[in-house]
Amino acid sequence: MALDPSFIGRTYPPTEPYEVGREKIREFAIAIGDANPAFTDPEAAKALGHPDVIAPPTFPFVITYRAAAQVVEDPELGLDYSRVVHGDQKFSYSRPVVAGDRLTVAVTIDNIKSLAGNDVLTVRGEVSDALGEHVVTSVMTLVARAADETGE
Amino acid sequence: MAISYDEVEVGTQLPAQSFPVTRDTLVRYAGASGDFNPIHWNEKFALEVGLPDVIAHGMFTMAQAIRVVTDWVGDPAAVVEYGVRFTRPVPVPNDGVGAVVEVSAKVAKLLDDRRVQVDLLATTGGQKVLGMSRAVVRLA
Numbered sequence: 682m683a684l685d686p687s688f689i690g691r692t693y694p695p696t697e698p699y700e701v702g703r704e705k706i707r708e709f710a711i712a713i714g715d716a717n718p719a720f721t722d723p724e725a726a727k728a729l730g731h732p733d734v735i736a737p738p739t740f741p742f743v744i745t746y747r748a749a750a751q752v753v754e755d756p757e758l759g760l761d762y763s764r765v766v767h768g769d770q771k772f773s774y775s776r777p778v779v780a781g782d783r784l785t786v787a788v789t790i791d792n793i794k795s796l797a798g799n800d801v802l803t804v805r806g807e808v809s810d811a812l813g814e815h816v817v818t819s820v821m822t823l824v825a826r827a828a829d830e831t832g833e
Numbered sequence: 834m835a836i837s838y839d840e841v842e843v844g845t846q847l848p849a850q851s852f853p854v855t856r857d858t859l860v861r862y863a864g865a866s867g868d869f870n871p872i873h874w875n876e877k878f879a880l881e882v883g884l885p886d887v888i889a890h891g892m893f894t895m896a897q898a899i900r901v902v903t904d905w906v907g908d909p910a911a912v913v914e915y916g917v918r919f920t921r922p923v924p925v926p927n928d929g930v931g932a933v934v935e936v937s938a939k940v941a942k943l944l945d946d947r948r949v950q951v952d953l954l955a956t957t958g959g960q961k962v963l964g965m966s967r968a969v970v971r972l973a
Contacts, residue, residue, distance in 0.1 A: 712865035713896040714852065719909055729908045738903065738912050739896040743866050763882075767891045769965070771916030777909065820916075 684793045684800045684825070688758055691790045693751040698783040698811065699744045706736045706780055713737060723780075736778035742770065745806035745819040748786035752804050753823075758790075760802065760825060768801065769822035775815045783811040791820065798827035835973035836906050838947040847905045847938040847951065852897040854889050854923065855931035862893045876927060888922035894934055894962060895919075898955045901936045902968050913948065914969035917955075921962045932957050947972050 703723075710720035718725035719735050726734045753762050778784070785808070792803040806819040859873050868890055871878040879887045895917050903909040925932045935956050942950035953966040 709865045712858075712862045713893065713900075714858070715896070715900055715903075717900075717903060717909055729910070731910065735910055737896060738899050738909055738915055739892055742892050746866075746868065767919055769916065769918045770892065770895060771914070773914050774910075774912065 683795050684758060684760065684802060686793045688790050689793050693748075693788040695785040695787045695809075696744075696748045696751075698785050699747075701736065701778055701780055701782040701784060703734055703780040706734055706740065706778075709740050709743065710737055713739075731777065731779060733780040735780075738772060738774070738777075740778055741772060741808055741817045741819055742821075744784055744808060745786055745788075745821065748788050748806050749804050749821060751788055752790060752802070760800075760823075764826045765823050766826070767821065768824040769820075771820045773818045773820075775817065778808075778816060782816070784808050784816060796824075800825040835908070838943075838949065838972040841940050841943075841949060841972065843940055843943060845940040847901050847940075849935065849937040850901050850904070852900070852934045852936065853931060854893070854897075854925050854934060855929070856887065856925060856927050858931070859887065859889060859893070859925060862890055866890065866892060868892065884922065884924070886924035886926055889925055889932065889934075891917075891919040891922075894923055894955060897934050898936045898938075898953050898963060898966060899968060901938045901953065902951055902970055905938075906970055906972065911971050912968050913971055915967075917953075917966040918964035919962075920964040921960060923957045923962050934962065941967070944969065 707721050786806045789805045791805045794801050802823045804821050808816045863869050876887050938951050938953045940949050941952040948971045951968045955963040
């Protein structure tokens, strides 16, 4: 069953703050194999003008993906997550994520459309710091494959 | 050494890189990212849902591709926009070798405010895995 387009524009309450730790950034940088010292060495990060170590560009997804669970698990929307694949991902940064940040995410359903029987859902996460300043916007497109296309 | 806007032009190639991916890479990424979807570590599950093998997290591939840009500019914060389309999965066989993601990139547009658009090409086994893969980067 197609998703209800009246959900376009629905917003969800901002998430509880996610506190970004140095060691979490280090763990993530090691997991992606990226040895850039700006991710692990506070002095190297400061030499680049940052107050502390910064996170890799795709790190915000760790936070926005958790926030998007509000949409994915919204019983009123009724998305079948077992059929969902990640279609597109885009980030627009005002500044990098920095260790010590306390980040909240405000999630909005930007679009719902049907393409060749698949539901295409665009979920935007606006990530803000403790002062309410914009840090990064994540726009994620999820594609829910049509239920009758099994095992494709 | 920061890259200056004045020293690049449309067509400037960034140094290409190859990124190996094995099963343990994916387990490590699952833990660090919190994405425990079994298609990224459980072969039986992946085959049952019609995939050719365990596949890499799209976000892992996205993280690899931008390294060509951040290693070029030095300061990862120079990336002001980054987007990709996940067009094809990266199968990661359990053969001790895994897969390799090859990434090349070039300056596609000169923008205002000392920014450039960089277009990325990511392939595995000669097949493109990311579409519309581009970053906007602020240079010195």
